Amino acid sequence: MRGVTHRQDIINKQIRGSHMGKRKGIKVLVSVLGLDGHSTGAEIVSRMLMDAGMEVVYLGIYQTPEMIVQAAIQEDVDVIGISSHASNYGQIVDLLGLLKKNHLNDIHVICGGTIPNQQAQELKKKGVSEIFLPQSTSTSIVNYIESNVKRPDV
Amino acid sequence: MKRETDYGHPIKTFYHPKDIEGLDYNRDLGDPGSYPYTRGYYPDGYRKRVWTQRMTAGLGSSKQTNEVLRRYREMGQRGGMLVICDRTNAMPIDPDHPIGRREAGVLGWPGASLYEFEQLMDDIPLTGQSITLLGSCAMSSIRLAYIVVLAEKRGIHLKDVHGSVTEYPFCTTFGQTDAQPLDLDLKLWLDSSEYIVRNKIRMRSGILSQHFQESGGNNAQALAVEMAMLKELCGLLVHERGLDFDDVALLPYELVSVGSRFFEDIAKIRALRRMWAKMARETFKAKKEKSCQLLISVHTSGRTMTYQQPLNNIARCAIQTLAGAIAGCTAIDNACLDNAHAEPSPLAARMSLNTQHIVADETGVTDVADPLAGSYFVEYLTNKVEEEAYKIWNKIEEIGGMIAAVEKGFVQKMLKESAQEKHREVESGERLVVGVNELVIPPEEDFQIPIQELKTGDSEEIARRMEEWKKTRNMPLINQKIAQLYVDAKKEDTYNLMPSIIEAVKAYATAGEIIGVIRKARGLSYDPLQAIDCPFDL
Secondary structure, eight states: OOOGGGHHHHHHTOOOOOSOSTTTTOEEEEEEETTOOOOHHHHHHHHHHHHTTOEEEEEEEEEOHHHHHHHHHHHTOSEEEEEEESOOTHHHHHHHHHHHHTTOTTSEEEEEEEOOHHHHHHHHHTTOOEEEOTTOOHHHHHHHHHHHOOOTTO | OOOBOTTSOBOOSOOOGGGGTTOOIIIIIOSTTSTTOTTOSOTTTTSSOOOEEEOEEOOSSHHHHHHHHHHHHHHTOBSEEEEEBOHHHHTTOOTTSTTGGGTTTTTSBOOOSHHHHHHHTTTOOSSSSEEEEEOOSTTHHHHHHHHHHHHHHHTOOGGGOEEEEEEOTTGGGGTOOOSSOHHHHHHHHHHHHHHHHHTTOEEEEEOOSHHHHHTTOOHHHHHHHHHHHHHHHHHHHHHTSOOOHHHHTTSEEEEEEEOSOHHHHHHHHHHHHHHHHHIIIIISOOOSGGGGOOEEEEEEOGGGOOSSSTTHHHHHHHHHHHHHHHHOOSEEEOOOTTTTTSBOOHHHHHHHHHHHHHHHHHSOTTSSSSTTTTOHHHHHHHHHHHHHHHHHHHHHHHHTSHHHHHHTTHHHHHHHHHHHHHHHHHHTTSSOOBTTTBSOOOGGGSOOOOOBOOOTTHHHHHHHHHHHHHHTSOHHHHHHHHHHHHHHHTSOTTSOOHHHHHHHHHTTOOHHHHHHHHHHHTTSOSSTTSSSOOOSOO
């Protein structure tokens, strides 16, 4: 069951991507914030990034900005991907603030989902690197990450 | 372009009598109003009663949602009201919970107490229209208690209220997350269902394939999952709770997702009527004809509403509404043109209701029952989707039924693979979606629709209001009712908690408190998110 009481199980069940891709080493945390239960998009994107050879840490649903930042530090990720379905966007702003506070400005935050245009513009102004709207192609997401993430050890 | 059903069966250029060879009219179809009800339940179709035309309401505070309900009534919403609960309520946690206060009123109505329900229903009648409250399974017993208590307070006979306020325990598996474990959801659902059936309340319970299909399942899978759920849940009410099947059969209603596969969607609903009728008669030995008629409502698919060129969604919605109407159903609620952006704006809501009225009043679809019967293609598709659904349903039964299939992850895996496949089909261009992978225009040329959304701070305001209100309650009375609930919740699972939940609701205990105490009695943490402690001395 996806019960919140099993939150630790969800974290423990992180999906590990293969290391076969040419851009070996890019690590992406994929998560859903707050009480949003729409996990299909996050799962599809996780699969797509893994197929492109990236390593994916899938945190799943019911995550707070604090939990995501903590996991991002532990896992040393390059990108945080937030899947959002008509959510309360304030929590994405909280996440950006928390990253800044922890001097993690080099982590790219990208969002995907049904985010109204005006909110999307606001979020970009506040520091979200890119927003992928519904039906964005795999290629556009993968290309964006590959061309914007520079990992020192690659 | 792919020429296959959404469950991967090839479609020919035309169909012929040979494609439905062996079809026996009386055995497989029957006239409308006759077993096996493939053609519907009424010989006069919609002539006596058109489907209930309704719109979903629910966003922001109870007062805001009440205003929307009143507006829908003015717009001509006939027969029933439909309110969806918010994310805090789905869990359920209270809006003043530290995590809840960020999302109270998001995507629905924050119905955490009788106080909120009274505000929601201010100047809205409890009778003369169907009352539908959509939300998670865990809240089912509490929503039912709202109805019972408000009817009592208004001096209305409970038997005069009809609608649906309870939902099935598998919604969590299909993306409609509540935070409760399956065994607790199941127990609470069985309690509320038993209470409804024993007290002969005219309230249905949603056992829905809509969530499954909106999460990416295909038509054959949706039918199979629906039948597997109905079999297991009705079976538990009969065998574990000792109810008569002919009473239980009046409980479930199914909300079918109707998407863009026009003929397949119609075939799916026709097949569902036949499959339920057969199960009712053959498996459950139904004695009454009414027991062989599953109540079916239609939800036009939110999944098919595109973010790009949202005005196109008006056309999609009209086609899907027509499909639902042709298939024959009791009620239709529409996804709106702004579905991929936000909750329905007044404009989008009006367009959706108008769409239903155009289909009902201008096309002639209400003149004749099951107009596509006898079409070689539609009868073939009806047989085919049924056949494929039986195969999947049999696999679920082999695993041990729906609960076992969920616990083993079989259903989730099937759903995930289907969702991935649907995504792949659009991405590769095998399925065309106008505005998405065909006839695409640059975003700046797109028509800007009005967007209704919750502002940051609205959630906080709902939370603060609840905090203040909580201080005004009669705490000794609440403590007494909560203590009784705690004692009862420690008893065996078949001990029905509805009476003690009703008492707690009447005393204005909140949803977070009621579920929290039941959780605690079962050895779980009071707060499903483990952020707050139990405020009661138990």
